[in-house]
Amino acid sequence: MTKLKVALIGAGGIATDVHIPAYRKVPEQVEIVAVADVAYDKAKTVASEYGIPAAFDNYETMLAETEADAVSVCVPNKFHKNAAIAALEAGCHVLCEKPPAMSQHEAKEMEDAATKSGKLLMYGFHYRFQSETQAAKRFIDAGELGDIYSGRVQAIRRRGIPGWGVFTNKELQGGGPLIDIGVHMLDTALFLMGYPEPAVVLGQTHQQLGTKKGVGLLGEWDYQNYTVEDMAVGMITFTNGASLVLESAFAANVEKRDTMQVSLMGNKGGADIFPLKMYQEKHDTLIDITPAYLSEINAHQTEIHAFVADCIEGNVTDRFAKQGTNIQKIIDGLYQSAESGKAVYL
Ligand SMILES: NC(=O)c1ccc[n+]([C@@H]2O[C@H](COP(=O)([O-])OP(=O)(O)OC[C@H]3O[C@@H](n4cnc5c(N)ncnc54)[C@H](O)[C@@H]3O)[C@@H](O)[C@H]2O)c1
The missing domain is CATH 3.40.50.720 (NAD(P)-binding Rossmann-like Domain)
Structure with a gap:
């Protein structure tokens, strides 16, 4: 070969x-x-x-x-x-x-x-290649969650402003945690939801901790030249009637050091993806489903x-390229909304 x-x-x-x-x-x-x-x-x-x-x-x-x-x-x-x-x-x-x-x-x-x-x-x-995401996708494709109408996307670090590279430079990166780590969880949610067409977004960004000297769990960053948001929140609605809420932060005053999570709610079941746990009601009983074993892979x-x-x-296939344009449309919308203070109709 x-x-x-x-x-x-x-x-x-x-x-x-x-x-x-x-x-x-x-x-x-x-x-x-x-x-x-x-x-x-x-x-x-x-x-x-x-x-x-x-x-x-x-x-x-x-x-x-x-x-x-x-x-x-x-x-x-x-x-x-x-x-x-x-x-x-x-x-x-x-x-x-x-x-x-x-x-x-x-x-x-x-x-x-x-x-x-x-x-x-x-x-x-790469998060869509994780064992948890792939297993969740099999359950979703088999209808176990029914119609997914709501979800939550979180990429939140307690003090994880990158101390290397150009991740805090808006001119070179286009933004902060939203475009850098939020985008991973957003892609995972969209992948599991079948990449629905976004309709309206409302976003807000904050710059509260990045511009001040502080504890850096991912190294020391240049707080004097910090030009990106340190937190972004948003809501995205889709033309199929579903919606997602999103939170993404390089630094925030929260308990956990690092949260990368996607939660989805459908009319037959819900799921948290990292780690994978699903929630259903069957035979008059509320049940939780957890995989007994998932292969340990390097998703990258x-x-x-x-x-x-x-x-x-x-x-x-042009699938990935089209999805790339679609997710970027949402990111653009969230940043535009944060700047204008108004919802953006996509
Ligand atoms: N998938 C992930 O989880 C993940 C993790 C980290 C970074 N990334 C992405 O990877 C990209 C690079 O990040 P990194 O951490 O490797 O950054 P880095 O700063 O470590 O490396 C970037 C390199 O690109 C070089 N470079 C800059 N402009 C160039 C040009 N025009 N032509 C050729 N080389 C050029 C720089 O000199 C540098 O060596 C970013 O887009 C980042 O978002 C993805």
Whole structure:
């Protein structure tokens, strides 16, 4: 079997912690051929550490000189769109890190480029690959929750402002916890609900803790140059009559260090996903259902291996690209609503 030739754009944390190790787990299927980073030293160091044959200081040259079949886009959000489109136009399948982009407009451009190229554009939403999410999906698809009409999405850290990267820089990331971690739980909820069409959003953002010096459980952040929200709350309604409420924070005065949760309520059952627990009424009895066993998987790896399998098998779908545009529409709406103080009709 010919191996999938993979190149990476960006040689930072997610590339070295997740993408490269996952590709290296399937050496019979994947050969990493090149890495590009504007910080050329970083590209060279990563290339030499992982035995990647070529390092570049820009992805345009890398795409022109390397016959890659697939590209991982692992750069700050501001650069997702241009990098992903360049890779698609160079004839590569693309796995772009989350969030899809900075805005709905950008995500749509990426979706259109994928359609034009006939290549796969997938996003790094690994929570949908978790065993809990996959099991919940099987129960939901079998009708165990009935019609899901309401849900709650939480991505809340007590003191988890990232002390590395550019996660606190609005110009480079587009926002704070909403676009960075809230987006993971929102995608998980939407995935389980069948990605309904959003109708109206109401959002509010706060900047209460990030701009002040404080305890940093994820390192020390630059509080003097903190330009994103530290908490976002919102409500989303969908054209099918369902709704979601959302809370996402890098820092908040709460008990738990870290909450990543999706809760769904349907007319036949409800569920919390992390960990998976379902709630029903059967035979005049309220019952809870918990899986006795779920396989322990590395969801990041499972996601990347699913991407590899789809590339090799030529399973090109526009599903992910369309979902990317859809979720970005909700994020845009929530930020717009927070700014205007008014509900946004999508
Ligand atoms: N799936 C997840 O759970 C997860 C976790 C962390 C980060 N991410 C996403 O991954 C992306 C990168 O995050 P990170 O933590 O790796 O950041 P990072 O800052 O560690 O690395 C980003 C790298 O991109 C390089 N870069 C910047 N602009 C570039 C360009 N135009 N061309 C080439 N290289 C460029 C930087 O020099 C840096 O080395 C972000 O979009 C982030 O949201 C996803």
